[in-house]
């Protein structure tokens with residue numbers, strides 16, 4: 171860490187005699203005295219730049235040599251005397267295009283030849299689906315996950331609606347599979363991300379386990395944050411805890427192999443276990459276990475996608491307005507939009523996990539910061555996941571609570587599987603109104619959004635603005651470079667300004 175102290179030229183950060191870090195982005199935080207620097211872990215000409223491996227350090231500026239840079243928020247002074255406050259533990263790699271990864275891996279498999287232990291395969295979603303069906307498991311329910319997206323997409327595209335239900339939350343999927351078992355005597359497949367384990371613990375322990383109602387079901391759990399893999403901070407914690415959570419719930423599990431024979435063996439073990447224990451069994455699914463499978467592209471119905479709508483909202487807010495962003499791509503887009511506008515991140519709380527809870531976080535803030543306008547930027551999947559929050563908010567009579575729901579009718583952040591959000595027989599506005607929201611409105615066009623945001627600032631809350639959008643977003647979206655703790659600290663400073 172000490173090697174980073176000293177004079178810091180723009181572009182190249184000498185870390186030791188042999189290693190140079192290339193400064194990729196710079197960002198000032200907390201006024202003039204601290205900054206965060208992201209850098210490649212190798213010179214830009216090497217492979218590291220290609221895969222965008224970077225890390226982050228937090229530096230304190232002790233002395234700045236270039237006067238004209240003073241006061242500019244996102245500018246790293248050309249030459250600064252710096253002290254390293256912390257080396258980032260948060261690393262990130264650009265999303266690898268799964269199709270490239272498959273072809274690259276095939277080449278590597280050929281290179282390792284006879285060393286079968288070095289071969290890395292991918293499961294074909296179709297073959298795995300057929301194997302499940304051949305074991306009598308052909309009823310599917312759950313909440314989509316990024317690691318399961320190819321499998322979920324296959325299930326969505328080939329399974330009739332009567333045998334596949336995308337549930338509002340993961341606990342509901344356990345209950346649904348329990349009902350299915352009691353009606354048919356068969357075991358359903360419940361899929362979820364490990365972030366949703368918390369949502370299933372109650373119905374799992376009080377309904378499904380052998381010592382209560384004893385309901386066999388196969389849990390297919392996407393293992394985000396698996397130890398040894400890079401991931402976002404919240405996933406690292408959850409990933410580490412995942413085997414322990416399953417074990418303490420008494421759920422037998424194994425990792426799903428990445429090749430068909432192994433997967434079929436795992437399914438055989440799962441079926442035998444469910445037959446003998448008469449309880450759930452779990453398969454943990456690692457990153458990129460499946461070959462890519464994409465849902466068919468749908469026609470675009472609206473002028474904007476989530477990113478476009480978000481930009482219109484943010485650009486219509488005032489300086490002191492507070493934003494709580496929901497889980498997934500929305501908060502990542504919000505972070506990048508602030509960077510693009512040369513703004514800091516202190517106005518935004520990025521709810522990196524806790525899907526469905528952004529609105530309750532915003533409500534808690536609104537209650538105790540009555541002079542500020544609190545905007546919750548939500549997603550349809552997230553609102554559906556904990557829709558009871560609408561009742562809590564509607565009955566709260568908190569006038570400065572402003573809810574903006576970007577409804578793209580799908581779980582876009584994890585593969586775009588549909589929600590009920592844009593279904594003809596479903597209406598968020600009617601629900602919110604019936605829950606006690608004082609005003610509800612809808613917008614789709616950029617000008618309508620700006621007008622609606624300005625208007626809702628003057629209205630007494632709780633107010634809901636639903637913005638209907640197309641699905642899809644940018645493929646090269648980055649991830650927040652501020653840690654959750656840094657985000658909270660900046661945000662609390664911003665909230666402390668009470669006028």
Ligand SMILES: Cc1ncc(C[n+]2csc(CCOP(=O)(O)OP(=O)(O)O)c2C)c(N)n1
Pocket residue numbers: 313314315316363365366367369476496497498499500523524525548549550551552553578580581582583584589
């Ligand atoms: C409890 C829990 N379940 C599942 C996930 C995985 N997940 C992250 S974002 C997301 C989809 C969110 O959908 P929506 O709110 O509609 O926003 P969109 O991605 O469409 O913008 C899901 C399922 C999670 N983070 N937490």
